[in-house]
Amino acid sequence: MENKRYKNKRGETPDELTKVQSKLIYLENKLKSLSKRKEKEIKSELEIIMENAYEIIVDDHIKDKQKIENRTKINKKYLDKLIRECKEGVFVTDNEGRIKETNEKMEVLLSYNKEDFKDMAIKSVIPSAGRLDTFARHHDAFTRHTYILYKKREYHLSPVEITVLDKNKNTIPFQIETTFLKDSNDQFVGLVFLLRDLREKKKVETKIEKEKERLAELLEKSKRLEIVERLKKESTKNKIYREGIIESSTDGILLMDASGLINSVNNVFLKILDYPPGEIIGKQFAELNPLEDKEYTTIYGISIKGGGYVKDLLKKHEKPSHKKEVSFETHLRRKGEIFVPVWCDLHWIYNRRGKKIEGIVFVRDITKKKMLERGLNKTYQELQEAKEYLESVISTSPDGIIITDHQGNITMINEAIEKMLGYTQEELKDIHSSQLNPYLYDKRYPQFPWDKFVTDGRFSEFELMWKGKYGEIIPVEVNTAFLENKKGEIIGGVIGVRDIRERKRLEEMKSDFISNISHELRTPLTSIKGSIDNLLDGIAGELSDAQSAYLDIINNESDRLVRLINDLLDLNKLEARSIELIPKEIEYISLVAQVIYNLKELAYKKGLTLEMESSASEIHLKADRDRVNQILVNLINNAIKFTERGEVRVIVESPGNQSITTRIRDTGVGIPKDDLDKVFDKFYQVSKSREVKSRGSGLGLSITKSLIELHGGTIWVESEEGKGSEFCFSLPTGGIKME
Numbered sequence: 001m002e003n004k005r006y007k008n009k010r011g012e013t014p015d016e017l018t019k020v021q022s023k024l025i026y027l028e029n030k031l032k033s034l035s036k037r038k039e040k041e042i043k044s045e046l047e048i049i050m051e052n053a054y055e056i057i058v059d060d061h062i063k064d065k066q067k068i069e070n071r072t073k074i075n076k077k078y079l080d081k082l083i084r085e086c087k088e089g090v091f092v093t094d095n096e097g098r099i100k101e102t103n104e105k106m107e108v109l110l111s112y113n114k115e116d117f118k119d120m121a122i123k124s125v126i127p128s129a130g131r132l133d134t135f136a137r138h139h140d141a142f143t144r145h146t147y148i149l150y151k152k153r154e155y156h157l158s159p160v161e162i163t164v165l166d167k168n169k170n171t172i173p174f175q176i177e178t179t180f181l182k183d184s185n186d187q188f189v190g191l192v193f194l195l196r197d198l199r200e201k202k203k204v205e206t207k208i209e210k211e212k213e214r215l216a217e218l219l220e221k222s223k224r225l226e227i228v229e230r231l232k233k234e235s236t237k238n239k240i241y242r243e244g245i246i247e248s249s250t251d252g253i254l255l256m257d258a259s260g261l262i263n264s265v266n267n268v269f270l271k272i273l274d275y276p277p278g279e280i281i282g283k284q285f286a287e288l289n290p291l292e293d294k295e296y297t298t299i300y301g302i303s304i305k306g307g308g309y310v311k312d313l314l315k316k317h318e319k320p321s322h323k324k325e326v327s328f329e330t331h332l333r334r335k336g337e338i339f340v341p342v343w344c345d346l347h348w349i350y351n352r353r354g355k356k357i358e359g360i361v362f363v364r365d366i367t368k369k370k371m372l373e374r375g376l377n378k379t380y381q382e383l384q385e386a387k388e389y390l391e392s393v394i395s396t397s398p399d400g401i402i403i404t405d406h407q408g409n410i411t412m413i414n415e416a417i418e419k420m421l422g423y424t425q426e427e428l429k430d431i432h433s434s435q436l437n438p439y440l441y442d443k444r445y446p447q448f449p450w451d452k453f454v455t456d457g458r459f460s461e462f463e464l465m466w467k468g469k470y471g472e473i474i475p476v477e478v479n480t481a482f483l484e485n486k487k488g489e490i491i492g493g494v495i496g497v498r499d500i501r502e503r504k505r506l507e508e509m510k511s512d513f514i515s516n517i518s519h520e521l522r523t524p525l526t527s528i529k530g531s532i533d534n535l536l537d538g539i540a541g542e543l544s545d546a547q548s549a550y551l552d553i554i555n556n557e558s559d560r561l562v563r564l565i566n567d568l569l570d571l572n573k574l575e576a577r578s579i580e581l582i583p584k585e586i587e588y589i590s591l592v593a594q595v596i597y598n599l600k601e602l603a604y605k606k607g608l609t610l611e612m613e614s615s616a617s618e619i620h621l622k623a624d625r626d627r628v629n630q631i632l633v634n635l636i637n638n639a640i641k642f643t644e645r646g647e648v649r650v651i652v653e654s655p656g657n658q659s660i661t662t663r664i665r666d667t668g669v670g671i672p673k674d675d676l677d678k679v680f681d682k683f684y685q686v687s688k689s690r691e692v693k694s695r696g697s698g699l700g701l702s703i704t705k706s707l708i709e710l711h712g713g714t715i716w717v718e719s720e721e722g723k724g725s726e727f728c729f730s731l732p733t734g735g736i737k738m739e
Contacts, residue, residue: 020218024211031204046082046090049074050179050194059184089174091193092181097122100190109197111167122193125165126176161198173198224251224362228347231255231360252342252363258356260285260314272342272365273334285361286311288332290339296331298339302374304331313346332363341370400476400497403483406490408433420476420499422469433495438467445473463500475500518565525565529558567699571682571706581624581710588619588628588660592652595632603640609647610640616654621733627707628731634704635664635727643668643724655733659713665726671719679717680705704729 049056049065053072058079065074074082080101083090089106093099099120107114110125159177166172174195181190230245243264246253252269256262262283270277273288289310290296296304310330325347331339342363349358394401400417404410410428418424421436439447445465460479468474479496532555534540536548543551573579596612603610632650639648646667653661671679682702708715712732719725 016218020211020215024208024215027204027208027211031201031208034201034204041087044082044086044088046086046192047088047194049082050177050192053179055180055182056192057182057184057186058189061184086194089195089197091122091125091195092190093122093193094190095188099125106195109166109172109195110164116167122191126162126193127165164195173202223249224345224347227253227362228349228360231358232349249362252365254285254361254363256285256359256361258359260310260359263358269363272340272363273332275335285359286314290331290333296339298331298341298370304339329366341366400499402428402433402495402497404433404493404495406492408493411492416499417497420468420474420497421466427469433493436466438465438473441467466497475504514568514571518569521561521565525558525561529555529562532558564699567703570703571699579627579707579710581627583622583624585620585622586625586628588621589614589616589652590618591625591629592632592650592662595629595636596650599633599636599640602637603648606640606643607645608640608643610636610650611647612650612652614652614654616652619652619655619660619733621655621660621731623711623731627711631704631707631729632662634700635729638700639664639666639668639725639727642666646724658734659730659732661728661730663726663728665724667724670721670723670725671717672721676717676719680715 043051049072053067053070055071056079057068057071057073058076059073060076062073062075064078065072067073083092083101083103086103086105089109090101090103091099091106092101099117099122102112102114102117106112107117159175162174162176163171164174175198176196177194179192179194180188181192183189227245227249231242243266246255246264246266249266249268252272253266254262254269255264262280262285265277265280270280273280290304294305298304313326313328325345327343327345329341329343332342334340343366344364345362347360347362348356349360351357394403394412394414397414397416400420401414402410402417403412409430409432411430413423413425413428417428421428437445437447439445446463462478462480464476464478466474466476477498477500479498481494482490483492483494485491532551535543536551536555570579592612592614596610600610636648636650643666648667649665651663651665653663680701682699705715708729708731713730715727715729717725717727
C-alpha cells in the first residue's frame with residue numbers, strides 16, 4: 001500500500017526524500033483534520049458548563065440548572081443525566097479524593113467496570129491528581145493563599161495534559177478539565193473531572209516529530225550527495241570548477257586518492273584543523289588521526305588514547321566490493337598535538353572499470369556537542385552532589401525542615417518533622433502546609449501571618465501551634481523564607497520548625513517560680529514596710545536623728561525591693577501573655593501632667609527642671625490608663641535617674657495619622673552608640689558613662705516596650721554619649737487592636 005501511495009505518474013517510486021516530505025504533509029493534514037473534526041463535534045452540555053463555570057452547586061430545590069456569575073446551580077438528578085450523556089470521560093470525586101461516579105465512556109477507556117471504581121482514590125488512576133486532590137480538600141485556605149501571593153480571588157483549574165493509568169497500568173494521554181462541586185450551603189463536597197482522550201492526536205504528533213528529524217537528516221545527506229555527484233561528472237583537469245564545488249559546502253571537505261593521500265581540501269576543513277593548505281596537501285589522511293598507544297589531549301579537555309582507526313578503515317575499503325558510503329566519528333590532529341572531535345562521511349568515486357579513483361570525506365566539527373555533553377555531565381554530577389549534600393543537611397538537622405512548592409504544598413520533610421508530628425514523608429507529601437496549623441479548625445490558636453511573610457519574603461521566630469498525627473497540639477517556633485530561581489520567580493518555600501515543648505515547660509516552671517517567690521517576698525516586705533512606717537511615725541517612741549536616717553535608708557531600699565518584685569511579676573505576665581489590658585477613653589494631656597506633678601519632687605531633689613510641652617490642650621485616646629501611667633512613670637523616672645544637671649522635658653505632639661507621639665528628652669549622660677539597640681533588652685544595663693549607684697534591675701525599659709507594643713504602638717531612642725537622650729513612643733488614638 002505504501003509503494004502504491006507514493007508512486008508518481010510514470011509509475012516510478014520516488015526517492016526517499018520525496019517519500020518523507022509526502023508523508024510529513026500527509027501527517028500534518030491528518031493532525032489538522034483531527035482538530036477540525038473535534039471543533040465540529042457538538043459539545044455535550046456538561047462540557048459547556050465546565051468550560052464556563054469554575055464551580056457547580058448541587059441544589060435539589062431547583063428543576064434543572066441556572067447560571068449565577070461564574071457558578072452553575074444544578075439539580076443532582078440532572079447532573080447525573082449530564083454525566084451519563086457526556087461524550088468524554090467523566091470522574092466525580094468527594095472532598096477526600098475518592099471516586100464516587102463515572103460514566104460509561106470512562107469505564108471503556110480504562111477497561112474498568114463501574115464497581116471497580118467504587119471509592120477508589122483518584123490518585124490510583126491519575127497519579128498527578130494528588131496535588132489537585134490536596135488543593136480541592138483545602139480549597140478555601142488555598143484560595144486565600146493564592147490571593148496573598150498572586151492577588152487572585154479565584155484559582156480556576158484550566159485544562160492541562162496529563163497521563164492516566166488504565167486497569168493494566170498502561171499510560172494513556174488525556175486533556176483534563178476540573179471544576180469544584182459544592183452543596184446548596186456553599187460547602188465544598190468534591191470535584192468533577194472531564195477527560196478527553198488524546199491518544200490519536202499524540203500518535204500523529206510523535207510521527208510528525210520523527211519525520212521532521214528524518215527529513216532534516218535526508219536534506220543534509222542530499223546536499224552531500226549532490227556535491228559527490230557533481231564531482232563525479234567533472235574532470236580532474238577542470239581544477240578551478242572542482243574547487244568551486246567543494247568550497248560551496250558548509251562542511252569541511254577533503255579529497256584524497258585511493259591510497260588515502262590528500263589532494264585537496266576546502267577552507268572550512270582548514271579552519272577546523274587550523275592548518276595552512278601547504279601543510280595538509282600531500283599528507284596521508286591517516287596521519288591526521290591519533291597515533292597508536294599514545295595519550296593525547298582533546299580540544300574539549302579530556303585525554304584520549306591513539307589508535308589506527310582511519311588507517312584500518314582505508315585498508316578495509318581497498319577491496320572493490322566496498323563501494324558504499326561510510327560514516328564514523330573520530331579525532332583529527334590540530335597543531336600542538338591537540339585533537340578535534342569530528343563526524344565524517346566517506347564517499348568513493350569509481351571509474352568505468354569499477355576501479356576506485358578518489359575519496360571524498362565530509363568533515364563536521366562536533367567540539368560544541370562534546371563540550372555540551374561534557375558540561376551537561378559535569379553539571380549533572382554537580383547537581384547530584386549538591387542535591388545529596390542538601391538532602392544530607394536537611395535529613396540530619398536537629399530542627400524540623402519542610403520544603404514546599406510555590407503553591408505551599410509540601411514536597412519534602414526531614415526526619416525531625418516525622419518525629420515531631422508523627423507523620424511520614426509520604427503522608428505529608430502534597431499536603432498544603434497550612435493544614436498543620438489548627439487555626440483552621442479552632443480560631444483560638446494563632447494563625448500564621450501570611451501577609452507579613454509575603455511582604456517581607458521571610459518570617460523569623462514566630463510561635464505557632466501545630467497539630468500532630470494523633471491530635472496532639474505542639475508548640476513550635478517557625479522560620480520561613482521563599483525559594484526563588486535566577487529570574488526572581490518564587491518556586492517554593494522553606495520552613496524551619498523548632499519544637500519548643502521543652503522550652504515552654506521550662507518557661508512555665510520559671511513563671512510559676514517567679515510568681516510564687518514574688519508573692520512569698522511580698523508578705524515579709526509588707527510587714528517590714530509597716531514596721532518602718534510605725535517607727536518613723538514615733539509609735540515606738542521618739543527617734544534620734546541617726547536612727548531616723550538609718551530607717552529612711554531601710555525604707556527606700558524596701559521600696560526598691562517592692563518595685564523590683566512588681567517588675568518581675570509584670571515581666572512574667574508579659575512573657576506568659578497573661579496581662580489583660582482594660583481600654584478606656586482617657587484624656588492624655590491631663591494624665592501626663594499628673595505624672596509630671598508626682599515626679600517633680602524627685603527631680604527637684606537633684607536640682608533638675610521637669611516640664612511638659614504640648615501644642616494641644618486636650619488629646620483623647622482609648623487605652624489602659626494604669627498601663628499608660630506606668631509607661632510614662634518608667635520613662636520619666638529613667639530620664640531623671642541618669643540626668644545630673646539640666647532638665648527633663650516631656651513633649652507631647654499633636655496627633656496625626658491616628659497616632660500620638662510623646663518624647664522624653666533629657667540632658668543626661670547619654671547612651672553609647674553600641675548600646676542603643678540593646679537598651680530595651682531584658683536585664684540589660686548600660687555600663688559606660690553610668691554610675692553604679694544609678695543602676696536598676698534592667699527591666700523597666702523592657703517592660704515599657706512590651707506595654708507599648710501591647711497597645712499597638714512603637715518605641716525608639718535617639719541619643720549621643722555625653723549629650724543626653726530622647727526616648728520617643730507613639731500610641732494609636734483609635735484604640736487597642738487586639739488579635
